[in-house]
Amino acid sequence: MTSLDGLSHVRLEGDVLRIAIATADNGTSLDFDGVSQGTTALQAVAAGTLAARSVLLIGEGANFCAGGNVRAFAAAENRGEFVDYLARTLHDFVRAIDAVEVPVVAAVQGWAAGAGMSLVCASDVSIGGPSTKLRPAYPSIGYTPDGGMSWTLPRIVGIAKAREILLTDAIIGGDEAVRLGILSRLVGDDEIREEALRVARTLAAGPTAAYAGIKRLLAQSGQRSLSEQLDAETASISAAAAGPTGREGVDAFVEKRRADFSAGQ
Template identity: 50%
Template sequence: MTEAPAATSLVDGVLHVRVSTSRPGNPLDPDALLAATATLVDVASGSLDAGAVLLHGGGSNFCAGGDVRSFAAAPDRPAFIRSVADAFHAFLRGLHAAEVPVVAAVRGWAAGAGLSIVCHADIAVGGPGTSLRPAYPGIGLSPDGGMSWALPRIIGRARAHRVILTDAVVGAQDALAWGLLSEIVADDDEVLPNATAIASALAAGPRPALRAARRLLAASAESGLDAHLDAEADAISHLAGTPAGVEGVDAFVEKRRPDWTVGR
């Protein structure tokens, strides 16, 4: 697998984002994420017509974490690592603010920052060779990228504490059973094509409805049931008056395939 020619590219409504470099191990690519952050701002504002985001690696691994060699070479390590963390977090904030479904093609290792990124995907596709690991304790550092916030919400408090504190390796089958991966394909070479197909189907679907569903899912962990029921009622009633909502209901009644490009 060769490195993508650009950090981001828009293909058939899917924003492809390369999160790691093609260097050995495929470490996090801060420059690529900086470019992706700017592009995600355009998605959030509506100036870039993307219906889904596809996250993938620059080689045989999704992302093996931060570039530790650059950490070691920095004259002021705390300041340098803070700048890397801030840029990384800006990317993750942009990913959430874009309010479109996020699909991750998790081939090979997702370690450190790579695991953090997986935690922010709506759908994560892995293969038999997929492995996930916190990695931070191994270099004497604590998690970033929201790992200590997201992982307990995904796999539960007890598992998250054990995984992070013991730097445990989570194999593909456990990752699937615990909810870190959404599915496992039969061959590692099929991870990216499968994830791309999912992202393309989402981008071709009812985008306003998917955005609303993603907002509701994101809010569900922090909202009470009463307030969340009101939010759901507000969302579904609003969507019923949008072109996509009208088209979806009418197509169902008329027994035809809906045209989700209506109103875009």
């Protein structure tokens, strides 16, 4: 099994893999130690060598993530090469988030700007508060998006709204972000981390194999016709019914008891 020793930004809290993507250092800009360590841990979860049943993305500071460290961009000897390296590192992380079959929850306090907003869009469930604000932030420094935002955002809000948000570098408040589907829901500002952890723990106790099937179906739906998706749903639900998770869920329902999904998945 993979050990997390020496990974300062990543830890297991029970069955929840907690990844700190930003810290109070450098104004809660994206922390690439956290990104790189998160990639390593997520790849281990996907490979079955790290026993996590959900993932929690968190910022340690006033913000979830205020975006890239613009002062570091300015100080780089070769800005193009430096940003290329950072983007590739971030994109390894986004690919690892996309590949992992357990639910990914984001605790979005304060600002989620630039890459921070991209990571919100990449998450399965995102919890914000009344003071949460999101912003692409790329046009303000003359950059184009990274972190998958040009792919995820149109799929969340539609292509026309994505154009408006990206081109105008819109600041999106918490209520509007929920209305658009970028955030899942809001809680009190002082409850965001606690509620996100509660959701992650609840998902970690749930039917992991079913969650994996749901994520696969959703991820592949855009490339299929309705008829093809119906065939995929048939194959998926029949496999679930024959597997230990489905058997336990149905048996628990019939026996009027709480299902225990912790074994056999």
